[in-house]
Amino acid sequence: MSRLMTRRNAALLLFSGFALLPFVATMLGDSYLVVIATRILGFAIAALALDLILGYGGMVSFGHAAYVGIGAYSVAILSRAGITDLGAHLLAGIAGAVLFALVTGAISLRTRGIYFIMITLAFAQMAFFFFVSLSAYGGDDGVTLRARSTLLGRPLLEDDRTLYYVTLAILVALYLLAVAITRSRFGRVLTGARENPVRMQAIGFSPFRYQLTAFVISGAMASVAGVMLANQTGFVSPAFMNWHVSGELVVMVVLGGIGNLLGAVAGATIALLLEEWLGLLTEHWRLLFGLILVVIVLASRDGVSGLFRRRDRP
Amino acid sequence: QDDDTLTIGLLLTLSGPSAVLGEMARDGFQLAAEEIGDIGGMTTRIIVVDDELKPDVATNKARELVQRNGADIVVGPIFSNIMGAIAKPVVDSGAILISPNAGPSVFAGAECHRNIFATSYQNDQMHEVMGAYAQAQGFDNVFLLAPNYQAGKDALAGFRHSYEGGVAGEIFTQLGQLDYSAELAQIAAMQPDAVFAFMPGGMGVNLVRQYRQAGLETIPFLSAFTVDESTLPAQQDAAVSFLGGSNWAPDLDTPENKAFVEAYEAKFNQVPAVYAMQAYDAARLIDAAVREAGGVADRDALIAALEQAPFTSVRGDFSFGPNHFPIQDFYLTEVVKREDGKFATSIVEKIFEDYQDSYVGDCQMD
């Protein structure tokens, strides 16, 4: 129980920190802080989505960038068609992601472990190359968005702060949803299927249905990240689907501590902040970043969240 | 922002396999900046940023430059797909964007903008040079080769724009392909009059060396962005006598160019490529225009000054068209081994004089 309380407190702390950030930015006179923080929130949503299946379902998707890309392209494609509403963009992104996740998930879930990693990568690469050759939308050059999505028919999101708070609200909502899912009956079956699928079958579950459902939910969540990131960037290209992005999402989740939804949010925050901050220090920031990653792994078995926990190992 | 400092952001690709291009541009720009001292007579602050060749990273870096650092002018990027990502945030803030290399067609045409300039070329032009050359040679059976991405498609389209002869085959290879045995076998089987290839970076190194190793050097090798000073240190002898199209070569005979190449080679111990030259010119363009406009506060005056291109380009003849893209000469170049053992491109003949891109008509600048 006390663990739960601390988890809740940590979440409260982190999210209220995010809520206060724009005021800090105003005080410092650095409006760019809000810009970068919006990007962090976008990636946090995607990392959260990934952690749901990776941490709780044991499904290491190395293709989650595809869903981010699907969300981003739904903004680009609908906007060009004259549909600018954020709700419509989200719905389209989710619909596309659900479809893609259903088809690729059904095939991928035949495999496990590394094979699953590689087959999800394969599908994401297919999506990537599909959009690369989609000349109508600039191929790999991508498309510049003329404007951000509209809210209630008005260009409210053009204001960086509004976009920030909308993204934050979505993140918090999805976080709560994800927490509820992992604690539900469904979540228990999902975790059980990760632990030992044969045992789950032997007590009467078909893990496949639960895993596929979780996979689809996660894909849909990641597409929401794509919609928000497209708005933040103002530009959509297949680069959103690059396997690098999938890899970075995995790194964020592992960095934050697997199977710890808040960890995913923290992981995204830390990774992107480190990137920003080290970039200011030196041109060779990658060297430092790599060093920090290695040190964290060697020092803690549970990502960053493990660093703060009391050691209970010999 | 302080009125008498000039803040220039260099937004270039400085990491990953293509970093060499960005580094050359950075070095070229900084060389000019050192020679000039205070650019435009103002206290100058130059901020160098890596776009990582990732559009989403680039957008944010661009915003950081204009929002946080208050950049008046952003010089960049190297790659066309990054241009699309950074243009909006830069011009929305009122800053000027000067491309030292990328020249995508949209920005020369439909989406041209009064705040956007290019000191380079419009992408298609380099390929059009080779097309015109092939046409002039009377080739009627040319084999076309480019990686399968937007720039590759544009390249072959550009070549065909000025080449009307027959095409022996057209292959789009994979981006980042390592081994070209299959394509080379096809070429060997077809024995075309010539090969035209657009294979930037490491791909070009692989292709050129394997082309030579496969014993195909008897078939003329025409190219753009495939054999230049950024790849020659790796291609070496394999590339000698291979042809390219360019708006410049290190041995272009103008006094400014002589001085530039000499200074660059002395400082960085390598032969500069166009990227260095174009960035060098960008710095000198900025210097001259800011002096002319008497500062950067009045953006309209600054833009008007830039449009006049009030500097002497190392290329000699240089002016801006109404779309802010250069009107300049284009040459056929050939790879040579210089007496000092280094490899460089060298001008063979002038193909186009005062050549303007074909998108300028689409440009409606307000």
Add this chain to the structure above:
Amino acid sequence: MTSLFLLQLLNGVQFGILLFLIAAGLTLVFGIMDFVNLAHGVIYMVGAYLAVSFTQMTGSYGLGLLLTLPATLLIGLVLELLVFRRLYDRPHLDQVLATFGLVMIVTEGVQIIWGAAPLSVAMPEALSGSIPLIGQMRYPVFRLVVIGAGLATALGLYLIIGHTRIGMRLRAGATSRAMVSALGVDIHKLFTVIFAFGAMLAGFAGAMVAPILTVDPGMGEQVLILAFVVIVIGGIGSVRGAFAGALLVGIVDTMGRSFGPILLRLVMEPAAAGQAGRVLAPMLVYILMAAILAARPTGLFGQKT
């Protein structure tokens, strides 16, 4: 046409063997020792860079190659002692994170030391020619050398892994480290040695390809995924599988590139075929992998569990 077909088949096989050569070290460390080593690609890259430097220093590619081997062995040894040995008992994802960090460090380090511009090794004079093949087509001699090196590596690995006690202990250690040591084998030492050996194989591959491929800071990453694809298609834990996977990828990729559009034209309009071919060509390897895994979830030669 048939002669071109045969030649392309040979090219496919050749490319496949090249891939195997690059994937060989990874087969050992990832396939057999079950350690997810993303740093394999960068060690391969370092091998290539070292070959460049050593060749320049000694003036001979052969000597350069010979010096690269102990150098990469040493690098492997140091990495193992500093980092990897603490990770064997950890979940795969921890290994991913740590080796991802290493990739960043080494890539940046290589750029600092050798610069970002692509480099290369001059083809050794003796191997630079080409020999006549079918008709007027010729085949570069060095390619034959690469094929030979790949085949030798494959055979060597196959014998060591499958038919020596070292190989058995290694495979046993991958699943049950504690048991292996409780039965009297110093698994730490064994893993250290084999890991270093794997790094040396990567370095060997890097040095072998330096005369035909560009040496640049992106070369490691480019082949890394391909190497994983090869191993996964073949089935983790099987040298035979990795070899078959490499050949398959090489052949499908090469043949698909050269004959795919022709095949598509049989069923489509030429313009549409060209378009479809262009969309499909880069996906080919991934389609192949997805199809194989969908049909055989543990790869071609993988253990069914």
Add this chain to the structure above:
Amino acid sequence: MLKVEALQAAYGESRVLFDINLHVDRGEVVTLMGRNGMGKTTTVRTIFGLLRARGGWVQVDGTDLTNAAPHRIARAGLGLVPEGRQVFPTLDVRENLVAMARPGAWTMPRVLELFPRLGERLGHKGNQLSGGEQQMLAIGRALMTNPRLLVLDEATEGLAPLIRDEIWACLGALKAQGESILIIDKNVDALGRLADRHVVIEKGRTVWTGDSRALRDSPEITERFLHV
């Protein structure tokens, strides 16, 4: 041969062994008895260096090997048949036997003579064996290291009665050759005939030691600590 004194061990924060004392002399068969979860396996793991001892010490032939690397302990002459078989799943039967073998009287033919069933399955992978076959393989594998002290942790689990009898016979023969055996098994009757001494543990402490006769003569021990 083996001497364990005041041994303590823990899994993370939870302490399991508090005070284990036992010794096995040359040519002796000693059993380790106790109910489920009392720490028998933990004792074995700690002796073999697979779990860190938090106190006490382990001596083999007079050499202190407390917390030494497992392979050093094994090389000092200890052979382990672990609980739950733990055969190498990806190695076939032959490889399982030879991979760790050390020279000595136990060779492949001899093991196959003891377990003819394994001979019929030589090409099968470890995870393709039946439970009993795996158990035979685990025993065979330990014998192939030619230990001077064989440690068997529930080695007859899942074996058919006939085979179990053969194993008792085989252990008897080993003992006759002067080799030592430490054994954990629930077949107390059979052990009573084979073993020289018994060590009973309860909640991580040695609570009783004595020979077979003493065990037979004190039913309250079996009643209290073993409940048979």
Add this chain to the structure above:
Amino acid sequence: MNILEVRGLRKAYGALKVTDDLDLTVREGTLHAIIGPNGAGKSTLIAQLSGQAGSDAGSVRFAGAEMMGQPMHRRVRAGMSRSFQITSILPGFTALENVAVAVQARAGHSFSFFAPVAGEAALNEAAMEALARVGIQDRAHVRAASLSHGEKRQLELAIALATRPRLLLLDEPLAGTSGQEAERLIGVMRALKGSLTLVLIEHDMDAVFALADRISVLVYGRIIATGSPAEIRGDPQVRAAYLGEETAGEEP
């Protein structure tokens, strides 16, 4: 009434015939033991019956319905449960959660996404009951991975029980349990007899002879004898193939 009827069941791994044209009938409410030498195919038979492993031919009728071709989870829902010879639990779950999830499987509604499951009293109580039955209720909140081997074996049985089967297939439930625990499990099985049907595989002959109503002897994939405990004990073929003289001679 026969709750389980197996006809002509076959399975081969390559050239190895593991189940060779096997027939078996189990009467409802009885405990039917299957014994046989190691590697005879007993576990494989259970795997085939439960649907974990496929069969090459034959029919498996459970309570009148054909089960062949049905996946494992359907058969469990139809009332056939099993335990594993090589312990198969959810290592990261606590013992209680291991059983609770089995209770949940029978209760249905597992596509519920919002209500926290940890607090569901009904599930936990039923799970606790099953744990108590096998005697490890005081280990309820220990991670299953941290249980001792014997405790895991007890948990294995508790999980199977929690699915409330009509037919329980037990693969060496006593293996690895020591005296007192074995006694308790034998008691559990005795108590279950009658309310449900048990198929028991065991190498512990004391338990088999004490519990079984009928015994079948499986050798090389074929059933060589079926009969009452006394008949089996007296069968010379069975003695030679499996029991050995000594074990068979001992009277309980």
